[in-house]
Amino acid sequence: MGMVVAARLIEAGTNEVRYEFGFEDGFDRILVIDPSTLEARVEDGDFNSAASAITAKIVSLWRSSGEFPARMVFAG
Template sequence: MGMMVVARRVEAPADEVRYEFGFEDKFDRVLTINPSTLETRVDDGDFNTAASAITAKIVNARRSAGDFPARMMFAS
């Protein structure tokens, strides 16, 4: 069975980037990325497969484009 995780960037302090994310369009979790170190954390503490997959897509897009994307989707 496949998985689709979506994320959208939300307002955050200058020293971090935040995304609401979840399965399909259920933005029920928050991912925080330090833009200097690219260290990540999930507010609920459960850095599971969905969090890992969307984080990898966001970080790769940032490395390619030089900025964090407004939206991102991972599908498998």
């Protein structure tokens, strides 16, 4: 069975971009991306496969469009 991770933008500041994310619609974790370096971290400190997958999708879209998406889903 595959993994479905969803994220929604909660803040897009100049120093950090913040997303709520989790499995399906369980937005129980916070992802923080530095827009100048694209380095990412999670507030709970557990940068696991779900965090990595959704970060890769968000950063990929940012690289192609120049904007952080309001919502993103990874299904894999």
